[in-house]
Each structure stands twice: as C-alpha cells, then as structure tokens.
Amino acid sequence: MRLQNGQPNALAHRRAALSAEGATILDLTLSNPTRAGFDYPTAAILEALAHPAVITYLPEAAGPRSAREAVGALHGVEPEAVILSASTSEAYGWLFKLLTEPGDELLVPSPSYPLFDHLAALEGLKARPVPSFLTDRWHLDLGALEAAVTARTRAVIVVSPNNPTGACLEGSEWAALCDICARRNLALILDEVFSDYLLEPGPEALPTALAGGSPPCETYVLSGLSKVALLPQLKVGWTLLLGPNLAARREALELIADQYLSVSAPAALALPALLALAPALQAQALDRLKANLTELDRRLKDHPHLSRLPVEGGWSVLLRLPAIEEDEAIALRLLDAGVAVHPGHFFDLPSRGYLVLSLLTPPGTWREGLARALPLLGS
Ligand SMILES: Cc1ncc(COP(=O)(O)O)c(C=O)c1O
Incomplete structure (x- = not known):
C-alpha cells in the first residue's frame, strides 16, 4: 500500500x-x-438539492452544463474550461493521473497543506517541498524552486491564500512562476479554495490569478464548495483549465473524470443556487x-x-x-x-x-x- x-x-x-x-x-x-x-439557510439548501431533474441520470463527465456555467460565471471563465469533481482532493488525484507517471515529482512551496504528501503518494508520486522564506511576508523561493526541477518534475502546486500561512501570491510571483513552468514544461496547479477570505492582504497580493489573463503554461486552478459555500459535505469541487492546449487537455481530463462520474446529480444541479447562497x-x-x-x-x-x-x-x-x-x-x-x-x-x-x-x-x-x-x- x-x-x-x-x-x-x-x-x-x-x-x-x-x-x-x-x-x-x-x-x-x-x-x-x-x-x-x-x-x-437550511430550507434554501434543501430546496436547492431537491431539483426535479435529479430523477434522470445524465452521465456528463465534466458535470452538468448549468453547474459549469454557474462556476464559470463565478470565476469569469467559459463553462468549457470547468470540470467538476467530488472535491478538490479528488481533482488533485485526477490531475496527477493526467500529468504524471509513477515515480514523477511535484514541487510544493512549503509550508503548505499537508494532504499533498498523501495524495501524491497514492499516485506513486513524490511531493518535494521547497521552503518559502519569511521576511515581512512569506516569499516563494523562486531560485530554489527552479533549481529543484529534475527530469522527473511534472508540476508545481501553489496554494493562495496559503494554508496555513495565509500568504497570497503577489503579481510578480505569479508571473515568475508562470515563466518557470512555461520554460521548464511544467504544469502549474493553483489552489484558490480560500480566495474569498482575504483578511490583511498586502498591497501587491493577487486575490485570484484568474484576473491576470491567460498564463503561458498549462494551468489548473482549483476550488470547491467546501470553502466557497462552507459546505464540505456536499462534495463538489472544480478545476478551471487555463493556458495553452486547452481543448486537448480538457478532453484528456474529461476522459479521466468519465471513469468515475463522481459528482452526484443533487449536488451538481444545486450548484447555481448554492453559489447564490x-x-x-x-x-x-x-x-x-x-x-x-x-x-x-x-x-x-x-x-x-x-x-x-x-x-x-x-x-x-x-x-x-x-x-x-x-x-x-x-x-x-x-x-x-x-x-x-x-x-x-x-x-x-x-x-x-x-x-x-x-x-x-x-x-x-x-x-x-x-x-x-x-x-x-x-x-
Ligand atoms: C488548501 C486546501 N485545498 C483543498 C482542500 C480540500 O478541499 P475539498 O474539501 O474540496 O477536498 C483544503 C481543505 O482544508 C485545503 O485547505
């Protein structure tokens, strides 16, 4: 095991x-x-979950269009760029299947969310921490990050705002990360589950990388209902695809999602109403x-x-x-x-x-x- x-x-x-x-x-x-x-708002949540269409099974790998439209509208992306999953954690698993072979490596600026070690191990991968450094704020060590890239490195995973440090990426860090990933042919996975909870953002903090236009590297932005609507029990997360080769990457990720079809119809169909709450x-x-x-x-x-x-x-x-x-x-x-x-x-x-x-x-x-x-x- x-x-x-x-x-x-x-x-x-x-x-x-x-x-x-x-x-x-x-x-x-x-x-x-x-x-x-x-x-x-219990009554409104239960009403949303009782959508009449739940009675008909419509197997759609990326999730129903109504749900993807609602997520797309929330983040300012097309519904075609959205793939639903049963949690952000599941989305990580799918991305690791998409991007890696067993034995490959992922770079994770640390401190960060400890679940990555386990999610990576489950796919036979190694999550390698690259320590960030603290001055008046936490800075990604971009030099160390690039120096840590090996022939087996496939992706960089960044959480912003970070769990547990609370640090947000700055615009210049995001640009530098994108540049490293584009030059070294790495995917960039950005976890923005906490982006609605900005407390003391610094003047250069990037509330969401989605504001910055299309990145030059293959990018996946993750979020989900657990944090966005404080509803982890409904088991809905999403991946937004950004950057080059969108159609081919979407097709490949959908193929993985299609093997699971894991998002339940009540949760997916309730998504537009839940996002409104x-x-x-x-x-x-x-x-x-x-x-x-x-x-x-x-x-x-x-x-x-x-x-x-x-x-x-x-x-x-x-x-x-x-x-x-x-x-x-x-x-x-x-x-x-x-x-x-x-x-x-x-x-x-x-x-x-x-x-x-x-x-x-x-x-x-x-x-x-x-x-x-x-x-x-x-x-
Ligand atoms: C940074 C981060 N990403 C993802 C998750 C997991 O979210 P989900 O419930 O969608 O799997 C958490 C949960 O605490 C988290 O802190």
Whole structure:
C-alpha cells in the first residue's frame, strides 16, 4: 500500500485518552465550518438539492452544463474550461493521473497543506517541498524552486491564500512562476479554495490569478464548495483549465473524470443556487475570522514575548513564540490544560517557534482557549 497508516501521533493519542476520560477540550483547530456555529439557510439548501431533474441520470463527465456555467460565471471563465469533481482532493488525484507517471515529482512551496504528501503518494508520486522564506511576508523561493526541477518534475502546486500561512501570491510571483513552468514544461496547479477570505492582504497580493489573463503554461486552478459555500459535505469541487492546449487537455481530463462520474446529480444541479447562497455564508465566516484576529491581538498585548504573523487570507493564524521548546511538547502541555492547537511542524514549519490556530473557532471557545493557553506559552 502506498499510504502508510502509521501510529496515531502523540497528540492524537493524548487527545483520545483525555476524551475517553471525559475531559472537555477547547478546540482551537476546528476547520469544519458546519461545526462552527454559523447560521446556514437550511430550507434554501434543501430546496436547492431537491431539483426535479435529479430523477434522470445524465452521465456528463465534466458535470452538468448549468453547474459549469454557474462556476464559470463565478470565476469569469467559459463553462468549457470547468470540470467538476467530488472535491478538490479528488481533482488533485485526477490531475496527477493526467500529468504524471509513477515515480514523477511535484514541487510544493512549503509550508503548505499537508494532504499533498498523501495524495501524491497514492499516485506513486513524490511531493518535494521547497521552503518559502519569511521576511515581512512569506516569499516563494523562486531560485530554489527552479533549481529543484529534475527530469522527473511534472508540476508545481501553489496554494493562495496559503494554508496555513495565509500568504497570497503577489503579481510578480505569479508571473515568475508562470515563466518557470512555461520554460521548464511544467504544469502549474493553483489552489484558490480560500480566495474569498482575504483578511490583511498586502498591497501587491493577487486575490485570484484568474484576473491576470491567460498564463503561458498549462494551468489548473482549483476550488470547491467546501470553502466557497462552507459546505464540505456536499462534495463538489472544480478545476478551471487555463493556458495553452486547452481543448486537448480538457478532453484528456474529461476522459479521466468519465471513469468515475463522481459528482452526484443533487449536488451538481444545486450548484447555481448554492453559489447564490455563498456570499451570505462567506460574510458570516469573514466576520468570525476578523473578530477572532482582533481578540487575539487584544490578548497578545499582555504577552509581549508572543506575536502573530499577518494573515493575508484563509482560516488560520500562525502564533509565534520563543523557539526554546519543541512545538509538540508545547501542544501536549496545552492539551493537558484542555486546549487543542496544531504544532507548526504539522505544516512543515520549523519544529520550534510556531503554533497554528484556526480562526474559524467559535468566539466563546476562542476567548476561553486563548485565556488558558497564552499564559502557558513560556516567556
Ligand atoms: C488548501 C486546501 N485545498 C483543498 C482542500 C480540500 O478541499 P475539498 O474539501 O474540496 O477536498 C483544503 C481543505 O482544508 C485545503 O485547505
């Protein structure tokens, strides 16, 4: 089996033991929006899912045209450039099948979303991290990225806004990435699932690469309902094809999609109505993200040895603390005090100096969790 099912990590183990003892944990890592206390328009969602056309099975590899038109209108692309899948994660799997052979490599500027290692391993691929560097903001190390290209490299995967750093690509980084990929014949995969959640974008931040016209390299932009409409349970993601050779690439990707036909009719047919509901849901999440950042800043004033990094966008914040203790030891200590956080090394950050918190956390838990955790973070 390509995916090693290792032992649960020490934190998961301790958390399970504490839960078994009946301990209440203040969870500052919550990433499931349906558990975050938002006010969902349940009747409208259920009505959207009850589209009369669901009764007829119409196997369409890219998804029904009405859904692709709605996604195309959202992103300003033609419906022909849209391929639906049952999640963004599934879209990654399809793209890896399209672009690679087992043994090939993918370059991933890190820190980044840890799922890539597993998704790559499932296709027999190696995801190679290329560390980004931090000054006043995170910068892609474009020189290191190009130097890391080998004969087996097939694609670069960038997440913007990034999970967990929140960093957005700048226009000049996007142009340089496109240039490297075009010259080195690499595909560019851009994950924009968090692009609706811009919090503190820098002056040069690119809210979406789709604004920049057609890129010179074969490009795939990914997003989906999980973040756009806070509805991960409906299992709809999409891939937008940009750049050269569109018709041939679309045909090849559709052929892969056709083997699965994985998007369910109720979810696909509901997509236009669900996307119309999305802005009101996003507004609730944005209010939460901003309020939690403000609360964090207020509390950090009492702990001058702690700070946080700017959050250009997304649902996470990086807490910085003196790099004198391993992050796992700190996270275990906080867990024993009833607070769950992610150690930075889960996301390829250095193993000292960073904790990752979810800004989606409900406000009461956030306040109480910070009040309990921050005084325990050394000085
Ligand atoms: C950067 C990023 N991409 C993709 C996903 C997965 O989205 P989906 O539910 O569509 O598979 C996540 C989920 O957290 C994510 O953080």
